[in-house]
Amino acid sequence: MIARLPIVALTLRALLDRKRTWLMVALAAMPVALVLLATSVSEARIEGEDLDVMIVSIVLPLVALVFGTSALGPELEEGTIVYLLTKPVRRLRIVLDKSVVAAALTAALVVPSTLLTGAVAEAGGNELMGVAGAFAVATVAGGAAYVVLFIATSAFTRWALIIGLLYVLIWEGVLADLLPGTETFSVRQATLAIAWGLSGERVPFDVGTLDQGLITIGLVLVIGIGVGTWRMSRYQLRGGD
Secondary structure (H helix, E strand, C coil), X not given: CXXXXXXXXXXXXXXXXXXXXXXXXXXXXXXXXXHHHHHHHCCCXXXXXXXXXXXXXXXXXXXXXHHHHHHHHHHHHHCCHHHHHCCCCCHHXXXXXXXXXXXXXXXXXXXXXXXHHHHHHHHCCCCCHHXXXXXXXXXXHHHHHHHHHHHHHHCCCCCHHHHHHXXXXXXXXXXXXXXXXXXXXXXXXXHHHHHHHHHCCCCCCXXXXXXXXXXXXXXXXXXXXXXXXXXXXXXXXHHHC
């Protein structure tokens, strides 16, 4: 337990950079502001699909991308990870602790954003709090999967931020709608499956079942942590050559 504390503290210190933090807060506040504007000006109808567009498709992956790639990538790029690798700490523990911290920070921003968006929409005459609650729970799982995926990517390349953006924008944003089957490997699709499955509402489009979403998220977590741990072990061997 004592060995874990420095990793958690160092990761928190690295991720809670003032500029980065305020930028992420502003991003998380965007859906709330948009719904507040829409309901106050035009009394627009806000539905669950809008939470997909604003939260799951934009805010969640971008926040997780920034925190995920910043949790490990800079230390590898600058070489300061060597100081951590020389400590008697398992490589799995390093990846797990950094993933937990980044996922917790992601949830700390995205969950309130989702619930506040639902509350504002509810105040504007939209029955959305039930769906918003389900989406909030789903974003915890989806955020963790995104974070692990991006941490594993940053363990291999300094271009993890760009690769992550391409994955979110191209794979999940374009190809998932054009090529049937690609959504199977989409964290967004799995998050939506969990959200709609928990909500109990009629799913407006095919997102898969709750079980499918949970299985996909679980696979991403296990594979991502495994690959990231393997890469960290290889990094240690290379550094000792």
